[in-house]
Amino acid sequence: MEIIVRSAGILGIAISEEGAVEIGSRARGTPRVANRLLRRIRDYAEVRKDGIIDLDSAKEGLDMLGVDELGLDEVDRRMLETMIVKFCGRPVGLDTIAAATGEDATTIEDVYEPYLLRLGFLARTPRGRIVMPAGYAHMGYQSDTQQLKLEVEE
16 A cells, blocks of 8 residues: 555555555555556546545446456456366366467466466466366356365376
8 A cells, every 4th residue: 555655646646545555455466566556547537536546436447447356357357267167177278278368378477377376266286277266256156176176186
């Protein structure tokens, strides 16, 4: 939150403490992401609100950007959805995920995968990446925990 408040001051943006907390809570714990979201929410607040970032404008702007309460965006959700639905929760290689989602494999590995691993939504196994029960739950699916146990143990 402190980074967001400091950056808002540098950019000349009026922001409430609640607005800064909301942006910070969805920024993946990464200052670069927090600053990017701050700039996007500033634009939203200037166009749709009174130019001040408060809790409501932060929530509305983040929702409009497709950033959920855990900081997952459209690409994160597309990755999880693809792995759950298209590949039936079975292990999937990085290049296959990239081809199926239209994202660059390096970007997936460097940007998206670390956060999903940290949340416990994804795991790397010798046979490929798998979605963990927490990832299934967040996406609104039920996991086959018996199958997941077998995949992780192999």
